[in-house]
Amino acid sequence: MAFRQRRERLRSILNGSTCIRPGSVYDPTSIRIAEDLGFELGMFGGSVASLAILGDPDVTLITLTELAEQMRRMSRASTLPVVVDADHGYGNALNVRRTVQELEAAGAAGLTIEDTLLPQAFGIVEPQLISLEEGIGKMKAALDGRSDPSLVIMGRTGTRGGGAAASSFADCLARAKAYDATGVDALFFTGLTTRREVEAISAATTLPIVLGNTQGELDDAAFLRSQRVKIALQGHTPFAASTQAIYDTLKALREGTRPKDLKGLASSELTGRLMREADVKARSGAFLGLKKP
Structure with missing residues (x-):
C-alpha cells in the first residue's frame, strides 16, 4: 500500500465520528501483530523508541536518523498507519522541518511536534517549555517541510504534563488556540486529567483532539467522542509485556529449564x-x- 493511502486512513479517523485506541508498536513484529489483530492505527512512542533502539530511558538520546530508520523498517513490514512521536523535532524550527521530511520519507502516516525544551537544560530539574512564539514557529516549519499534503502534522503541547512543565491551564489553552491557528491537522495533549479541561479545550479550538492520557474520569468513550477526541492512547504496555516475557524465559533457561518445558x-x-x-x-x-x- 502506498504511503498516501495510509495517511488518508489516518485522516479518515480524524474526520470520523468515533474515538479509536491505537496499538503501541515499535518494530516490524509488533506492528504486524497490531495489524493482524485489527488495530486501525499504530502509535510509535518516543519512550519505546528509545528502549527498543538504544535500551535507554526517554531522555532524548535517540537521534532523528535512528527514529526514522526504525519507522522505515516498520513501514516495510506492514501497511498499518503509524503516528510517530517526533518529540521536539530534534532541534529548532529548521530541524523540525527536516524531521518532517525524514519521517515522511520513512512512511509515517502522521507525527507529533511538541513544545517541550529538549534535551533537558543544565541545572534544571523539572522539564521546561519553549516560548509560545517558538512553538508557533516549529508548527509552521513542520507544515513547510511536508511535501505530501496527506501527511498528518499534530501540534503537541507539554503544558499540563506534570512537573514545572505543567504551567497554568490558561497557558495550555493559549497554546492550543495558537497551534490550532497555524494550520496543523490535530492537537495532541498528554496531561489533561479532568472533563472540565477537555471541554474547555474542545470549546476553544476547532481541530481533532488526541489524548495521551484517558485515565480516571476521562475513561469514557462516549464523553471523548462528544468532545472531538478522535484518538486516545492507552500506554505502551506491549513493550513492557514483551520485556517481562523475555526476562522470564531467559531466567528459566539460565536456571536449567529445558526449552521444551517452557510455557507461553x-x-x-x-x-x-x-x-x-x-x-x-x-x-x-x-x-x-x-x-x-
Missing part, C-alpha cells in the same frame, strides 16, 4: 504468520524456482 511460547503457526512465511514461499517458487517441500 509463540506457536510455529503464529511465528510463520508473522513472518509472512506463505508469501515468502510463494515468491521463492515464482522467482527462484523452488518447489514446495
Whole structure:
C-alpha cells in the first residue's frame, strides 16, 4: 500500500465520528501483530523508541536518523498507519522541518511536534517549555517541510504534563488556540486529567483532539467522542509485556529449564504468520524456482 493511502486512513479517523485506541508498536513484529489483530492505527512512542533502539530511558538520546530508520523498517513490514512521536523535532524550527521530511520519507502516516525544551537544560530539574512564539514557529516549519499534503502534522503541547512543565491551564489553552491557528491537522495533549479541561479545550479550538492520557474520569468513550477526541492512547504496555516475557524465559533457561518445558511460547503457526512465511514461499517458487517441500 502506498504511503498516501495510509495517511488518508489516518485522516479518515480524524474526520470520523468515533474515538479509536491505537496499538503501541515499535518494530516490524509488533506492528504486524497490531495489524493482524485489527488495530486501525499504530502509535510509535518516543519512550519505546528509545528502549527498543538504544535500551535507554526517554531522555532524548535517540537521534532523528535512528527514529526514522526504525519507522522505515516498520513501514516495510506492514501497511498499518503509524503516528510517530517526533518529540521536539530534534532541534529548532529548521530541524523540525527536516524531521518532517525524514519521517515522511520513512512512511509515517502522521507525527507529533511538541513544545517541550529538549534535551533537558543544565541545572534544571523539572522539564521546561519553549516560548509560545517558538512553538508557533516549529508548527509552521513542520507544515513547510511536508511535501505530501496527506501527511498528518499534530501540534503537541507539554503544558499540563506534570512537573514545572505543567504551567497554568490558561497557558495550555493559549497554546492550543495558537497551534490550532497555524494550520496543523490535530492537537495532541498528554496531561489533561479532568472533563472540565477537555471541554474547555474542545470549546476553544476547532481541530481533532488526541489524548495521551484517558485515565480516571476521562475513561469514557462516549464523553471523548462528544468532545472531538478522535484518538486516545492507552500506554505502551506491549513493550513492557514483551520485556517481562523475555526476562522470564531467559531466567528459566539460565536456571536449567529445558526449552521444551517452557510455557507461553509463540506457536510455529503464529511465528510463520508473522513472518509472512506463505508469501515468502510463494515468491521463492515464482522467482527462484523452488518447489514446495
